[in-house]
Amino acid sequence: MKYDLKQLTEPILQDALIRDFCQKHQLNETDVVNNLGTFLAQKENDSVCSSCKGKTCKLDPLGMQTKLAFGNKIELVYFPCPKIEILDKSHLEMLFFPNQELLENQKLVVNESRGLALKSIMNFYDHYQKGSFTKGIFLHGAFGTGKTFLMMQLANKLIKKNVNVLMVYYPDLVRFIKSSIATGELEKTVNRLKYAEVLILDDIGGESNSAFIRDEVFGPILQFRLASNLPLCMTSNYDFDLLKEHFMETKDEINKMKSDRLIERMRYMMNQIKLEDKNYRV
Numbered sequence: 001m002k003y004d005l006k007q008l009t010e011p012i013l014q015d016a017l018i019r020d021f022c023q024k025h026q027l028n029e030t031d032v033v034n035n036l037g038t039f040l041a042q043k044e045n046d047s048v049c050s051s052c053k054g055k056t057c058k059l060d061p062l063g064m065q066t067k068l069a070f071g072n073k074i075e076l077v078y079f080p081c082p083k084i085e086i087l088d089k090s091h092l093e094m095l096f097f098p099n100q101e102l103l104e105n106q107k108l109v110v111n112e113s114r115g116l117a118l119k120s121i122m123n124f125y126d127h128y129q130k131g132s133f134t135k136g137i138f139l140h141g142a143f144g145t146g147k148t149f150l151m152m153q154l155a156n157k158l159i160k161k162n163v164n165v166l167m168v169y170y171p172d173l174v175r176f177i178k179s180s181i182a183t184g185e186l187e188k189t190v191n192r193l194k195y196a197e198v199l200i201l202d203d204i205g206g207e208s209n210s211a212f213i214r215d216e217v218f219g220p221i222l223q224f225r226l227a228s229n230l231p232l233c234m235t236s237n238y239d240f241d242l243l244k245e246h247f248m249e250t251k252d253e254i255n256k257m258k259s260d261r262l263i264e265r266m267r268y269m270m271n272q273i274k275l276e277d278k279n280y281r282v
Helices: 005-013 016-024 029-034 036-050 100-104 112-127 147-160 170-180 185-195 211-227 240-248 256-269
Strands: 064-070 074-080 092-095 136-141 165-169 198-204 232-236 270-275
Touching: 005 016, 005 029, 005 036, 016 036, 016 064, 029 036, 036 064, 036 074, 092 147, 112 136, 112 147, 112 270, 136 147, 147 165, 147 198, 147 232, 165 170, 165 185, 170 185, 170 198, 170 211, 185 211, 211 256, 232 270, 240 256, 256 270
Parallel strands: 092 165, 136 232, 136 270, 165 198, 198 232
Antiparallel strands: 064 074
């Protein structure tokens, strides 16, 4: 069966990018037909990419786009899509988060209530330099206002410039530590938190406090990071004053002095920011 060349090439040449490519390299209908598979693939890719607004890629899991190239033959070459934001997740480690995927897939809401928090996040991002002291963020507010999610936004911004971030859900970390005291994992776990380039502790105050966790885990981590100019960020339902009461009381004692010392270090290391927003979980 004989095909009309024009019948085969006309749908392909409706693509403006392909048409411009053919004109630039003086390709005729026979050239298009002889490379029909390549042109059809590019036409399909152009169709997908023309409606894309970035963020996620429907064409390629690595966010690569294609274009036609003319050398010894006509072929497709791949290049990074300029629209898509590709996050190198190798720089982000998240521990003890039960709903990490849900956290990552939420949409960022920007409103007046979040203005100070977002400004603080951008300020930290702009001023952070490895090895020099950068004051972190202590983000506190009611349940469901998006504290963890906003810290996730900070982490995602930092990993774009190859900063290593360790983000830890603190109540489950405490449970893990209590169960691992006899297994040899305690020192290894504490060292990971001490040496992380940027450490984010989520939901401080949500744990069951004990003198051991306060004095042998949390306190030494604070002191090491303070002495090493390693930044620390936290989220909590409590402000510093309420957190002082939380650290002060354990089942065995009330120790105001040790609690005061922790809060003193936290005030030095972090700016306290209150997030007043609606509950996004209802």
